[in-house]
Amino acid sequence: MDGVKRRAVSNPLGLAVLAFLLWEPMHPYELGRRLKETDKERNFKYNRGSLYMVVNQLKKAGFIVERETVRDTQRPERTVYELTEEGRAELYDWLRELMARPREEYPHFGAALSFVGVLAPEEAVELLGRRAEALEALAEEARAKVKAATDQGVAWVFLVEEEYRLEVLDAERRFVGRLAESLSDPDYVREWQRIFGSRS
Structure with missing residues (x-):
């Protein structure tokens, strides 16, 4: 055991979702677009399915909540999510751990x-x-x-x-x-x- 905290959502993609939602509420499609625009795909491997899965895990853990459902005649209905106080605390705790504690990786x-x-x-x-x-x-x-x-x-x-x-x-x-x-x-x-x- 290397002392790393066991997290409710361990997929690093969850960290990216929490970080983007710190800036503003958004729906998963927008989250994916931001990941691509900011070239974070190199650090966070994902596809549409894995992104939605992580969003659901974060919601289940209480780190994000549904804020509103956006209806647009041009696009399917989309759910906008926002960060909870628990999610904000998890983001900072997780980020601090990753910054300060080296982990054994297996390249x-x-x-x-x-x-x-x-x-x-x-x-x-x-x-x-x-x-x-x-x-x-x-x-x-x-x-x-x-x-x-x-x-x-x-x-x-x-x-x-x-x-x-x-x-x-x-x-x-x-x-x-x-x-x-x-x-x-x-x-x-x-x-x-x-x-x-x-x-x-």
Whole structure:
């Protein structure tokens, strides 16, 4: 047990819904539009079904309530939700926990690294080279996004997740380079041949 609080709604998408409703009441369709407009889709994976499911979970937990039903001849009837005091408290408590407490995560790359020794050194080095190129492309994309937003006058505080992403990408790229160098070392290649050579 890592001391992380057990939450009534644990899906991170719930955090996004609570945060958007802090600004103003809105219906799920508008929530989805805001997530897309603000490019939060990278941090919160969702589709229409999962968004409505989380909204229902938050409602059941008492964190949001129905404020009104909007009827528009052009569109289906839509329910507008607003944050409750319990929802506001949950948002701040959840956000503070995520900001302050590191959590063990299980990325796919970590899973692959745990068995990298199974691959022939030259193949592992080639694959890492491809990963480094992909990481650089992602970093360039993030830099361009930050620059475009900054040029449009977006305040830096609304870009911190992209800055964080850039730091993580750069750190991973440096790590990948060092690992590829280590896997190319003749001593490692000989050791791999001794252990795995007959099995590959």
